[in-house]
Amino acid sequence: MSELYLTDCYLKEFEATVESVKDERFVTLDRTAFYPKAGGQPHDTGKLIRNGDEFPVVFVGKFDGKVSHEIEIPGLKEGDVVKGVIDWDRRYLFMKYHTACHILSAMIHNETGAKISGNQLAEDKTRVDFNLEDFDREQIRSYEAKVNEIIDRDVPVSIAIMPRDEAFEIPSVVKLKDAFPPEIQDIRVISIESIDRQACGGTHISSTGEIPHIEIFKAENKGKNNRRIYFRFV
Structure with a gap:
């Protein structure tokens, strides 16, 4: 997984491919700009978009070396191409x-x-x-x-x-x-x-x-x- 925020903190949007989905809620991507909760800094929020359908991201954490995105609405599956949008003000x-x-x-x-x-x-x-x-x-x-x-x-x-x-x-x-x-x-x-x-x-x-x-x-x-x-x- 490529963690885009490490080199570009100003990246607000990005495209990625879904690598896995657990319990219909926890999504890993091949690349992400979402910051996971760590080091005293809270996680990012935002949304993942697939063909116009929006999946709000309500929590981001890092587990076993991979960033996991918790989505509010189920529906994403492995192989989906998504657009990630960061809640920029936060x-x-x-x-x-x-x-x-x-x-x-x-x-x-x-x-x-x-x-x-x-x-x-x-x-x-x-x-x-x-x-x-x-x-x-x-x-x-x-x-x-x-x-x-x-x-x-x-x-x-x-x-x-x-x-x-x-x-x-x-x-x-x-x-x-x-x-x-x-x-x-x-x-x-x-x-x-x-x-x-x-x-x-x-x-x-x-x-x-x-x-x-x-x-x-x-x-x-x-x-x-x-x-x-x-x-x-x-």
Whole structure:
């Protein structure tokens, strides 16, 4: 299966052939631009179209290495040629949130040395978890202005599929070395020019200028050495 979103996050429509259908609901294709739920980013929604008949896609996940599309209406079968259409407004919102999350995470790490332990994107807000003992709320508020300054600078964002050995020469990527099994020889790296380089499988915008300003509206302790920041677009 070819996962088109890995190299082109802006692809809104595509053609594909149905490879399998399970329980009349779960469809795999030979190629897809639908992003499956992973890495804190929600799945895409949209529809598959066959000869004018529409099959809404309500969930997308990755199982045993293949992207599965859950359709709301049964009727597709193996060998069908379909047109996939992404719910672009939803996808584009998550692209902007995901890149903003990378910028904020880079700010936190560069200024405190804290490791980012997780993130979760949603349509109305996003959160970042990080490992830090002290919780300086004034410092956290300063991140908001710094992230917005990077947004205003319209910094380029790029995607590169890199050989494993080359990717592990990047300090921020080598920290995740144990997360990549030996059989993974190519690693996808998201670069925000002069700001951050991270291994990431999610979708991103191509320039920070596409992101609205952020507002950090909540910060809380989530246990020993675990801190959480919530932000949203304004």
